[in-house]
Amino acid sequence: MDALRNKFSPKLAAIQARIARAKVSVQRQQDQARNATMQSAISVGSAILGAFLGRKMLSTSTLNRAGTAARGASRAMREGADVTQAKESVASLESEQARLEEAFASESAALIGSLAEPDIKTLAVKPKRGGVTVEIFGLGWV
Numbered sequence: 001m002d003a004l005r006n007k008f009s010p011k012l013a014a015i016q017a018r019i020a021r022a023k024v025s026v027q028r029q030q031d032q033a034r035n036a037t038m039q040s041a042i043s044v045g046s047a048i049l050g051a052f053l054g055r056k057m058l059s060t061s062t063l064n065r066a067g068t069a070a071r072g073a074s075r076a077m078r079e080g081a082d083v084t085q086a087k088e089s090v091a092s093l094e095s096e097q098a099r100l101e102e103a104f105a106s107e108s109a110a111l112i113g114s115l116a117e118p119d120i121k122t123l124a125v126k127p128k129r130g131g132v133t134v135e136i137f138g139l140g141w142v
Contacts, residue, residue, distance in 0.1 A: 004111060008104045015097045022093055026086040033079035040072030 047065035 011100055019093045022090045029083040029086045033083050036076040036079045040076045043069035043072045
């Protein structure tokens with residue numbers, strides 16, 4: 001049983017480490033997506049306010065701000081796709097971990113099944129006359 005544990009423990013430890021790294025990556029991607037969304041919303045808002053409150057409705061600076069806001073929105077969408085990809089990576093690693101745990105359970109069940117109780121038979125053995133020795137003899141009186 002120890003050999004079976006020694007066989008599967010490094011694999012399970014490696015998978016668990018990869019899952020932990022993938023979860024950190026998901027968190028980082030979510031933070032980046034949230035920041036990109038916030039930044040693009042601020043850019044769009046400043047472009048709209050600049051267009052309405054500025055001197056000219058359609059100036060070069062207003063168009064440049066709108067272009068920057070559009071690029072920020074596309075970046076936010078890419079970050080959202082990265083979050084989805086990172087979550088899929090975590091899900092695939094967790095399924096791989098479940099598969100390894102299932103393989104360990106099946107192999108340990110097979111090992112336990114192969115260790116069935118042995119057939120024990122009773123056998124009567126008669127002592128031989130020369131095989132009995134008396135080491136200590138005592139007599140007690142009450």
